[in-house]
Amino acid sequence: MREKRTGRVTSVEVAAEAGVSQATVARTFSSPHLVADASKEKVRAAAERLGYVPNAIARSLKSQRTNIVGAVVPARSEYWQHLVAEISQQLAERGSQLLLFTFTKPSEVASVVESLRQYRVDGVLLASSFIDNDAVSVVSSLGIPAVAFNHPEALDISGSVTVDNEGGAALLAEHLVETGHRSVAFVGGDSETGSDRRRFKGASTTLDRHGIICPYIAAGSFDYEAGYNIAAKLLDHFGGAGALPDALMVAGDELAFGVIDGLRANGVAVPDDVSVTGFDGLPQASWAGFDITTLVQPAEELIRVALEQLASPDGDGQEHISVGGFVRVGGSTRRPGHTNLNNAEGSSQ
Amino acid sequence: MREKRTGRVTSVEVAAEAGVSQATVARTFSSPHLVADASKEKVRAAAERLGYVPNAIARSLKSQRTNIVGAVVPARSEYWQHLVAEISQQLAERGSQLLLFTFTKPSEVASVVESLRQYRVDGVLLASSFIDNDAVSVVSSLGIPAVAFNHPEALDISGSVTVDNEGGAALLAEHLVETGHRSVAFVGGDSETGSDRRRFKGASTTLDRHGIICPYIAAGSFDYEAGYNIAAKLLDHFGGAGALPDALMVAGDELAFGVIDGLRANGVAVPDDVSVTGFDGLPQASWAGFDITTLVQPAEELIRVALEQLASPDGDGQEHISVGGFVRVGGSTRRPGHTNLNNAEGSSQ
DNA sequence: TGCGGCTATGACTACGTAGTCATATGATGC
DNA sequence: GCATCATATGACTACGTAGTCATAGCCGCA
Structure with a gap:
């Protein structure tokens, strides 16, 4: 009886178990429409038996997309704590993950940016007017789509979203x-x-x-x-x-x-x-x-707009959007x- | 003149620029003590010129460590918002990143766990007594070190840290x-x-x-x-x-x-x-x-203890720690x- | 001089996936 | 009945890194 070596099962092993090729296993999870129903069934069953879960790290390496969005926010701010919850929820709906970075002093932002570069995040929400333009420009000059959130100063550097x-x-x-x-x-x-x-x-x-x-x-x-x-x-x-x-x-x-x-x-x-x-x-x-x-x-709207800008094809995101609030x-x-x-x-x- | 194709430069290209092998470039960044000073110098200079940043995704794939810790917390809770800031800070000090998941209903936890499995996080902070034992056991049965935070119920399933x-x-x-x-x-x-x-x-x-x-x-x-x-x-x-x-x-x-x-x-x-x-x-x-x-x-202490438990060799983390507070x-x-x-x-x- | 031991480095490969290409199988058109 | 085409699948490879192994150079000690 095969044991569930959970978390370390690969598509190759599932393929062997299901009697198909590794490619078919991969496709079953990433492009199911390319796989015949019968095969999908076999693969799913085998994956279930073995406790297989696709490895997002490997997928990211191959596909050059991490499905991770970074957010850089001040640690001690009621306002940002409030927004982070909203960001997290909306990202989840879009199938993305949130890599959260907090800082207490603006000087900490530089090292955070370094981490963001390493992790090849799909985009960055630079969430604060406390982040100076240098940091914003570093990020966006790296080819990482960036949206400065409530940072109306960043007008010529990256996209921005802010309340009016x-x-x-x-x-x-x-x-x-x-x-x-x-x-x-x-x-x-x-x-x-x-x-x-x-x-x-x-x-x-x-x-x-x-x-x-x-x-x-x-x-x-x-x-x-x-x-x-x-x-x-x-x-x-x-x-x-x-x-x-x-x-x-x-x-x-x-x-x-x-x-x-x-x-x-x-x-x-x-x-x-x-x-x-x-x-x-x-x-x-x-x-x-x-x-x-x-x-x-309007937190929901602000963040939705910001994420849409991140998701839009690179370069097009240089918009500066202002959203109205209400009393x-x-x-x-x-x-x-x-x-x-x-x-x-x-x-x- | 070589352009900075920032974010897409690889160790191979840096190696060529520096006149060393790819292995030496990799070692310069991950195990510098194995590289002669002279070589390190050349590599660093070349990396600087090309705008090279190590790819954490590839590193994670190879090394089987992501340096990412996941946290699952309720979205609308003053208490957890407070702790998330502390978690984030302490992880940064340890050179790790925080993948944050929030939920509003306990039923959402299941899908979150699925994401955590895919991303092969090094550990999970299951931060809430709202998370039922099923979710906790799923995570820990996956071989992902898990610490149930303020979840004194999880006694037989994974490690836990809680205030007394x-x-x-x-x-x-x-x-x-x-x-x-x-x-x-x-x-x-x-x-x-x-x-x-x-x-x-x-x-x-x-x-x-x-x-x-x-x-x-x-x-x-x-x-x-x-x-x-x-x-x-x-x-x-x-x-x-x-x-x-x-x-x-x-x-x-x-x-x-x-x-x-x-x-x-x-x-x-x-x-x-x-x-x-x-x-x-x-x-x-x-x-x-x-x-x-x-x-x-004592937020600082609670989280420090929890992260230490995550970092400890697998299996040893089955401790149940209670930390005292003060009035x-x-x-x-x-x-x-x-x-x-x-x-x-x-x-x- | 010779040999073990130590350091620095390069060649090579595996990590697990997804996309490319080629091929096989039916279904369809004339 | 043959060419055409869509579908389904497998073999293969690249993504970028880090660790393994082998080797070259070097020092010291007999």
């Missing part, structure tokens, strides 16, 4: 104006990133059109900690809780969580003393404790009933 | 007793999971020893939603906010976030009306808005000063 940061921030700003907010400040994350700058631009331009001047206040990064710490400084800056603007537009949801918690720790009520908006549409933004008014990034209204902003601009003053503090 | 759920829950229970809580209920997640059962066991046994009977209340799953929804039912069950026990021990942090938000939405103050503890030690548990008293799982005291539980058991009544409601 400017338009999204504009939508949020419009919403604030419509709900009667007359003074707004913008709390930025990492001002080195294009996302941050574009969100501020969208906000300030829109507010400006309504005669509101929107100062930029830098938290330094997009994480909770930064938001929490900036809260006290905001109070200093404006001269106390009573002097805060009507609303704070925060550049990212995680940052906004920190801002809200920090404000509350300082006795500021959200939204009663100040409205707060976020940006990203994280699941946690809907949690009752925060319930943030935020711009929801999710939560309890972190005041909603003075059907207030319009005429009586908006009533909702100001 | 029972001991951790006992620590939390002790803390509650020490801080004067005299009545406690346990809010469970998915009672099908061993983690849930053991945490309850640790809690109830310990509380029992102090004369406290701890009922089990099922939220059904470990996610925020479940926690939020169970809050109202808790009030029903106990007959109003005033009749709640002194403390609720919740089986997981994310679940606890939901419980807290749900309680607050129903006008219950945490910790003033009821103390709440979590379990996991997620970063968010330290956020000011929640600031949960929780059992911190992080937050603001979600009352701390009546130096209250001890003698005057604990004073802090009861």
Whole structure:
């Protein structure tokens, strides 16, 4: 009785067992339409008996396709953790695998790229505005299809997919104006990133059109900690809780969580003393404790578009796609009933 | 002038360029100690000129090692998102890559396992108590070293690493007793999971020893939603906010976030009306808005131990390791000063 | 001088698959 | 009844590397 030497059975052995050639076994699994039903049956039965599983490594070597997509994302980011789940799911649907790389400092990206080159991934999702253009250009100059995700800076180097940061921030700003907010400040994350700058631009331009001047206040990064710490400084800056603007537009949801918690720790009520908006549409933004008014990034669509670009024939992927988001209204902003601009003053503090 | 056909240069071409044999090129990159310094120099220079990068796929085929570790985790879980970052970091330090698979329903695990077999990963981290024993046994019966992570049920099938759920829950229970809580209920997640059962066991046994009977209340799953929804039912069950026990021990942090938000939405103050503890030690548990008293799982250690087990020679990995956690005291539980058991009544409601 | 031992290197081959080419078998057209 | 064609299959080889084996050169010691 033949034993199942599982995981080490080859197509040759299956061929012997099934009484066909190795080629027929290979075809049964990779191009079944080329094999007669009777043969397929025999092969499948033999494979079953022996515990055969096609070797994807060998297949990749021969076919020059790995069916593996690499993703390079920052390790500690609620936003990217959220997206990775979506990436993974969509890749699975396409029959591809996800080779995940995380980094905590941008300087780690270089060595990651080296690994990606070695593994001959079919494509790379460079997922972050924290990745500098050098890394992006290295990858794409290697002939690896790359899509810079939410990295609107990478315009001339590789394909890119991003939410419409400017338009999204504009939508949020419009919403604030419509709900009667007359003074707004913008709390930025990492001002080195294009996302941050574009969100501020969208906000300030829109507010400006309504005669509101929107100062930029830098938290330094997009994480909770930064938001929490900036809260006290905001109070200093404006001269106390009573002097805060009507609303704070925060550049990212995680940052906004920190801002809200920090404000509350300082006795500021959200939204009663100040409205707060976020940006990203994280699941946690809907949690009752925060319930943030935020711009929801259509994660499913963003990633679908990005993967389609990776899958498209090389070179054609040099597109730069911007996807619109939508405002999710939560309890972190005041909603003075059907207030319009005429009586908006009533909702100001 | 030779062009850099990047990504498609082979060791043979580098050998020709450097004036050595292919074997010497291969050795320069995989066993440099076998190559004379002078040759290494020539090879490195030639490789640089041609833009050569070793092909990890071919290497894997030849050497029967992929340097890839697979991880199978639930897609929507704060806890696992937290751990994936740690896994990824530690694998990078070991020169390995992470092939990530996520699932939303346990039924999806089967197809994931199929992919893992094809890719001949060096090992698999089966990261969840949601994965049934069938899947675990399939993997390990394939000769793929597998470590069931936080899956204390898998005792006879593969190696496993888990936090000491029972001991951790006992620590939390002790803390509650020490801080004067005299009545406690346990809010469970998915009672099908061993983690849930053991945490309850640790809690109830310990509380029992102090004369406290701890009922089990099922939220059904470990996610925020479940926690939020169970809050109202808790009030029903106990007959109003005033009749709640002194403390609720919740089986997981994310679940606890939901419980807290749900309680607050129903006008219950945490910790003033009821103390709440979590379990996991997620970063968010330290956020000011929640600031949960929780059992911190030592993520770094857990994963290090798991990876060491994967790396150990096959067969030896059949160990079942339990790692202790520690209590992080937050603001979600009352701390009546130096209250001890003698005057604990004073802090009861 | 001669011989064992050590280092560095090249020739060769296997890893397991998929695609190319050639061939055999029927089925179809005139 | 012969040429044509589609289908099914087998033999063969290449994908790019790493390890095995053999050999050449070299040192030291008798």
